[in-house]
Amino acid sequence: MNAPVSAPSDPAVSGLAVDPPVPDEREKLLEVRGLRTEFATSRGTVAAVRDVDLVVHRRERMAIVGESGSGKSAMAMSIVGLLQPPGRVVGGQVLLGGKDLRGLSDREWSKVRGRRISLVFQDAMSALDPIRTIGSQMTESIRTHQAISKRVARSQAVDLLGEVGVSNARQRLSDYPHQYSGGMRQRVLIAMALANSPELVIADEPTTALDVTTQAQVLELLDRLVTDRGAALMLITHNLGIVAGYCDIVKVMYFGKFVEESTSAELFRAPAHPYSRELSKCVLRTDQEVQGRLATIPGSLPDPTEPVTGCSFEPRCPVGHGNPLCRGTEPVMLPFGPPQADHRSSCHFSGKLTADADS
């Protein structure tokens, strides 16, 4: 087996940045406070991320779950400072190791992105430059963060490619992205994301474009590399099966806000927010037969150009639809259940719903 090229303990790679302190299970790595992101549209300003709070601890595997329009990708891009106009972060703080990332210059960002926080996107083809070889892109991304020669970087790239399961790695460095299959390109992106031993990997639907058997391989790979390097993982996905398999903590996002968060075990055992409950009912499983009609969530997301009053899920909610409390008062995140489950939900009726589930 190939030794991990750039494990945190390897003195050859710690070159540029200061080594992070010895990781502690509950040490805060990333803290987001009151993040608000808006998009200017022809119909007015639309908030995609609405005052979100979030803490990622070291070595944590966190899932951000939501359907399209939930704001999960906009949130990720806001965190790493890559949100493109007409999107704009209008409020809040993004603290990495206690330092605010908002307002960093491009130069300062380049020391954070790819070094301390890495990204893996869904579409590997557009994340890679089609007219440059895989090898030149990998060595460049390694040398951006490490003061090493091209030759050393290239040999690191060979080791990395081998580690992510590309056979004939030395030869295949001279290939172009289109000569790789979709799954192999995604492996290359993961290799590049982990090349500089980041503290946090943000993966946005990293396997959505892949076949199911390839997806399983790529997720296993991502999981192994993140563990080996001692990094934390923020996995953005719409797939509850992936959450159940690969994440310890889940945050469910709806209409720009988290509506529920807990350990995955607890969320799948006793979902407390009506949206999470309804969503999990809609998911078809290969290991269960469904008789009769499928559960659905009626209606659609609220009009984002209208001001929000009350709970944004109320119009579609089987519990609170039409309830004056839900219509008039926006619920806040409140804890319940066993403390070790870290379970919070923003629903006026969550306490009752979980009590029913437990009885």
Next chain:
Amino acid sequence: MTPASTIPGGGPVAAPSGSDTDILLRVQGLCKSFGGGRGKLFGRERALVRAVNDVSFEVKRGQTLGLVGESGSGKSTAASCVLRLQQPDAGRVELDGIDVLAQSQGGLRQLRSRMQMVFQDPYGSLDPRFSVLKLVEEPLLVHGVRDPEERRTRALSTLERVGLSPHQAERNAHAFSGGQRQRIAIARALVLNPDLVVLDEPVTALDVSVQAQVLNLLVDLQRDLGLTYLFIVHDLAVARYVCHRIAVMRLGRIVELADSDELFSHPIHPYTNSLLLAAPVPDPEVMRTVRAALQAGQGAGSATGIGDGDVQDRLEAQRDASAMADLTEVRPGHWVAR
């Protein structure tokens, strides 16, 4: 019951239980290759890819057959050969006893009104400049319904069937969400009163809550209108819900063919098993077991000898696949490649 048998064509003969009129679609020995020969520009030898390699299946009237497989399995190519959107190299396709491949252009046009297709991408398959009503009237116009009043009436009633109001029919397609667009695409397919609808990944691009709505609609329409579906899908969980019978395809061949209940309770082919193992399930307990199996090297490519192959891998695996024997009936109605 006839004894288990292997047919040279690679597929099962007509089910002994049913008479011929139960079968709406019969496909036998279908083949379609791409490439081969020499490239036009540099004269280099091009690899011959057997996209569909000797595929046979039948679909009973009013039922759903799923063609399940990953990208490159040939499921979409097989379907487009059935509709003769592509000309197969060999094989036979019969719709209600009519030889589809032998039809002249005129005959094919008539036949097309009886077999329609719904595509995956609800954004790409509808012209955004047209009103919904016009989009649904268009197939009628193409198929010679000259009376505008009749076209309008039929389009509106079809739209109502898929859950869209006359008021919505006046709006442009781009004003609709993904799920509603898929309803419009389904209405376009149904307005001609087809017998067979080929659905190519119709819910793949949709969010899970919307996916459930569209699947419910498809099931209702089948029941109410007696439709027969050929359902192309990569998601086994969706196939399990919608399909009466499922053909698992890999590298252009059917590797396993069985009734849905039978396939999920007794999967036999290693490839079917690796697909089942790789499909994530929303249950942390189950996933622990699944991942242990994945890490132990079961499924996900290793069991099948191929993972996410590029062309070279594919060609090698294709030779293996071709070497595989034809389908054998191992239990009643359950056929497996050996």
